[in-house]
Amino acid sequence: MPTAREEFIRQTGLMTQAEGGARIAGQILGYLIVEGAPRTLSDMTEALKISKASASTNARLLEMKGLLRRVAVLGQRQDAFEAVPMPGVQSLIGMAQRFRAHADEIERIARGFSEDEAGARARVEEFAAFYRQSAAFFDEWIENVTRSQGPFAATGEKEGDDEHA
Amino acid sequence: MPTAREEFIRQTGLMTQAEGGARIAGQILGYLIVEGAPRTLSDMTEALKISKASASTNARLLEMKGLLRRVAVLGQRQDAFEAVPMPGVQSLIGMAQRFRAHADEIERIARGFSEDEAGARARVEEFAAFYRQSAAFFDEWIENVTRSQGPFAATGEKEGDDEHA
DNA sequence: CCAAATGTTCAATTCATATTGAACGTTCTG
DNA sequence: CAGAACGTTCAATATGAATTGAACATTTGG
Numbered sequence: 094m095p096t097a098r099e100e101f102i103r104q105t106g107l108m109t110q111a112e113g114g115a116r117i118a119g120q121i122l123g124y125l126i127v128e129g130a131p132r133t134l135s136d137m138t139e140a141l142k143i144s145k146a147s148a149s150t151n152a153r154l155l156e157m158k159g160l161l162r163r164v165a166v167l168g169q170r171q172d173a174f175e176a177v178p179m180p181g182v183q184s185l186i187g188m189a190q191r192f193r194a195h196a197d198e199i200e201r202i203a204r205g206f207s208e209d210e211a212g213a214r215a216r217v218e219e220f221a222a223f224y225r226q227s228a229a230f231f232d233e234w235i236e237n238v239t240r241s242q243g244p245f246a247a248t249g250e251k252e253g254d255d256e257h258a
Numbered sequence: 259m260p261t262a263r264e265e266f267i268r269q270t271g272l273m274t275q276a277e278g279g280a281r282i283a284g285q286i287l288g289y290l291i292v293e294g295a296p297r298t299l300s301d302m303t304e305a306l307k308i309s310k311a312s313a314s315t316n317a318r319l320l321e322m323k324g325l326l327r328r329v330a331v332l333g334q335r336q337d338a339f340e341a342v343p344m345p346g347v348q349s350l351i352g353m354a355q356r357f358r359a360h361a362d363e364i365e366r367i368a369r370g371f372s373e374d375e376a377g378a379r380a381r382v383e384e385f386a387a388f389y390r391q392s393a394a395f396f397d398e399w400i401e402n403v404t405r406s407q408g409p410f411a412a413t414g415e416k417e418g419d420d421e422h423a
Numbered sequence: 424c425c426a427a428a429t430g431t432t433c434a435a436t437t438c439a440t441a442t443t444g445a446a447c448g449t450t451c452t453g
Numbered sequence: 454c455a456g457a458a459c460g461t462t463c464a465a466t467a468t469g470a471a472t473t474g475a476a477c478a479t480t481t482g483g
Contacts, residue, residue: 097370101382104367108360113278115441126385127378134460144443149460151441170451171459181388195273202269205262213292217266220291223346223403230399234392280471299430309473314430316471335481336429 098127102141112184117143118151122160122180131164131173159183182235189231196225263292267306277349282308283316287325287345296329296338324348347400354396361390 095103102123109119120141125132132140137148152174155161160180166173177183199221206214260268267288274284285306290297297305302313317339320326325345331338342348364386371379 097367097372097375098378100367100370101364104363111356113276117442126381129377129381135458145460146444146462147442150462153461179388181385181392185392191276198269199266202262202265205265207262210262212294213263216291216294220346223344226403227346227350227399230402234395237395238388238391282472300428310430311432311474312472315432318431 101127115151115154117141117147118155121148121151121174122155122176125161125174125176126180131166131175133169133171133173135171158187179238182238185231185235189228189235192224192228192231196221196228199224266292280316280319282306282312283320286313286316286339287320287341290326290339290341291345296331296340298334298336298338300336323352344403347403350396350400354393354400357389357393357396361386361393364389 102120105123105126106116106120109122110116120143121137124137124140134145134148134152137143137152138145141148152161156163156174160177160183161174162177164173164175199217203214203217203221206217267285270288270291271281271285274287275281285308286302289302289305299310299313299317302308302317303310306313317326321328321339325342325348326339327342329338329340364382368379368382368386371382
């Protein structure tokens with residue numbers, strides 16, 4: 094029977110995969126969430142049984158997406174990563190950006206329709222409008238959730254090493 | 259130089275792919291949007307240069323997801339498909355469902371943490387809460403956008419065959 | 424009833440991408 | 454300075470999913 098930790102890590106991997114991402118990236122995120130403190134690439138490779146290359150690539154991918162933060166631990170030579178306070182928010186931010194980009198692109202294409210395709214053009218523009226409005230709505234939700242647990246909000250707890258010793 | 263129609267179809271294919279779906283499914287959707295009227299599987303195969311199997315499978319996939327509606331054209335032997343009024347909404351509905359399922363699963367796993375992992379458990383539960391709240395927010399937006407252009411709202415126009423003759 | 428047309432399904436293939444092993448450059452450490 | 458530790462990159466592989474061709478069942482029209 095797998096431990097809850099293992100199950101959670103496996104689940105975040107599957108979730109990330111279901112959302113169109115890389116399985117290992119999700120596992121790394123889950124791992125850092127349960128750990129609750131900075132962990133090195135070596136930690137990941139042995140905890141998740143993955144190659145050094147995968148750990149490096151996926152961690153940096155997550156870092157660029159804003160789900161992970163690279164921290165320098167004093168007295169520690171290696172880089173370390175930790176999950177940001179609300180990792181899911183970053184995914185939504187990316188989603189909003191994609192939606193807006195989609196809207197832009199579709200609207201650009203819509204302008205290319207000729208005079209006798211007015212109906213098609215209208216439908217295409219309506220389609221684009223939906224993406225633009227959804228992006229705006231995402232922003233609203235992101236701002237809402239970011240306000241309470243903002244990037245500079247005191248978390249009140251910063252432990253994590255004390256457990257599972 | 260490609261026509262605007264072609265560009266749009268190609269773009270919806272890429273978009274769908276970027277969102278983790280099948281390219282051809284997106285192309286079918288784009289095709290039906292520009293057409294603005296029911297089209298058969300044969301229409302799709304020749305317009306999109308795809309196999310009969312792909313047309314059938316992907317169309318039915320989109321139908322199950324609620325982006326397409328199968329309509330019986332009078333005097334027409336073949337089945338025909340048309341895009342529903344706001345196809346994007348259905349994607350969001352699916353997203354909300356996935357998020358809620360994620361939340362359920364993570365919360366279930368969270369209950370499996372032992373006493374000495376209280377910190378980890380709290381972080382995991384917080385993670386789940388985000389998905390649950392986001393799902394609720396999606397629902398809100400869906401209901402909002404569905405109210406105005408509801409499933410029973412008169413669209414006012416149902417042409418589409420008159421163009422690009 | 425027969426032949427053509429239509430839609431579905433499934434195994435096979437193609438295709439894209441995730442993952443890895445190995446080589447490299449860099450930085451630390453003794 | 455020499456050697457180890459570390460992180461990155463890239464070509465190669467493995468993995469999984471999308472797409473297809475072919476076979477099948479069903480329906481239609483002659």
